Amino acid sequence: MQSTGTSAKAAERTLKGKLSERKLMQPTNGYLTPDSAFTELVTYWLDDIDAEGRISKTTRNLYERNMRTLVLPVFQYLTLREIDVVRCDQFIKQMAKLSYSRAKQSRVVLRLALELAVRHEILPTNPMDHVARLHREPHIPDALTAVEVNKIRTAIARWEAGVGHVSGPRPDGQLSSIVEVMLGTSARIGEVLAIRRVDVDVTSAVPCIRLAGTIVSRKGELTFRQDHPKTAKSRRVVALPTFTSDAVRRRLAKARDRDPDALLFQSRDGTPLTTNNVRRQLRTVLGEAGIAGVTPHLFRRTVATAVNDNANVELAAELLGHTDTKITVQHYIRRSEVVNPATAELLDKAFAKDED
Structure with missing residues (x-):
């Protein structure tokens, strides 16, 4: 490929852009391309999990369920090219409004599927890498007396x-x-x-x-x-x-x-x-x-x-x-609100008032 510009740097930038676009338009694994449907990537991802056999069947089934019930209703009609940072970020924030758990589970499976697309050179980057971090309200574990x-x-x-x-x-x-x-x-x-x-x-x-x-x-x-x-x-x-x-x-x-x-x-x-x-x-x-x-x-x-x-x-x-x-x-541990009373004795020793 060739490119020209008003300077060497400009020509180099233009050439890199063309190379990037060319890579996005060519299939890299013989099956999926950036224009493939997200559902095809999900099938490819689950097959890859089965082939690796590194996680338990229970976890694998949990991933499939979370993908089917949480993520696919929103992403099933999109191509891989259409899944960008903004779309992912808005999706996770909408799930967080429903519950922290749903947002976390959605984030995990969506990240894993898109990460596979990056590893297999179907996408250049994983948009989930730039999604805002989830915020969870502080939770104090409860316990029985x-x-x-x-x-x-x-x-x-x-x-x-x-x-x-x-x-x-x-x-x-x-x-x-x-x-x-x-x-x-x-x-x-x-x-x-x-x-x-x-x-x-x-x-x-x-x-x-x-x-x-x-x-x-x-x-x-x-x-x-x-x-x-x-x-x-x-x-x-x-x-x-x-x-x-x-x-x-x-x-x-x-x-x-x-x-x-x-x-x-x-x-x-x-x-x-x-x-x-x-x-x-x-x-x-x-x-x-x-x-x-x-x-x-x-x-x-x-x-x-x-x-x-x-x-x-x-x-x-x-x-x-x-x-x-x-x-x-x-x-797992319920925090006690009672501070060790030994602090009172220590402070008495440290700041005792002078006797008149």
Whole structure:
């Protein structure tokens, strides 16, 4: 290609512009071009994810769902060339007006898809690189008090004792044990439901549980136990407080399946319990007792707050399986408004008034 100009610099600028336009007009991967529909890029992106096989199927399905429900309704009729910074920026801001979560999920999948187009030389730059950062209002994690925990225990105990039971199968006692394990380990609900008999040691001087898996439920598939937690670094062995070890012993005594690989908690048919069903049962039982807003994750935040208040954030992060204490502080620990009263004594010493 050639270009002329009033000076060498001007000719060079014109030539670079022509080269850039030429690159944008030529297909680079034999399939997609800047004039391809965004929907074609989405298909290409999902196929690329499948080919790499680096992320879990659950995450892959989540990406596909978020792309289909959040992004495609706005971008499906656009070509790749038409997706610029302004359009992306306005889209993310509109999603943020609905919720921070929607904006964040939209931002992730749109960025990943367009980044693939850049890597495969379909687009010169990723417009998402220049979109304004999301702003989230400060959030203080909530946690249960000891009094609230005991109210929850009482409500579940009454339900499991059959108080007010009308029809259907009687409670099997698993819900209370699941709650005690969450309170004693800070484990995620999926990790608790994935505990096997072989993962439990309640006979040694220090009873413990090894958290080494999680329960996965995918659309169109049977619920199954995954042999690692949310992340590989989340594998951990947790010493049990007395209330948890007692609950586990009771559960072991009642369980019919003695196979070491049998799940500690399972349905009457011997299949894994789903996290959604346990959440629903907990919500229903506590709702009947007039207790609202309690989720399995609230127990995790409650444990983190208690450990931080009585020890330190490093120990809380270790118990939760976090490698970064910033995550623990930001999302799991309820900040106390009470400043250590030792400051008053220190200031008395520093600025005591002279005696007349």
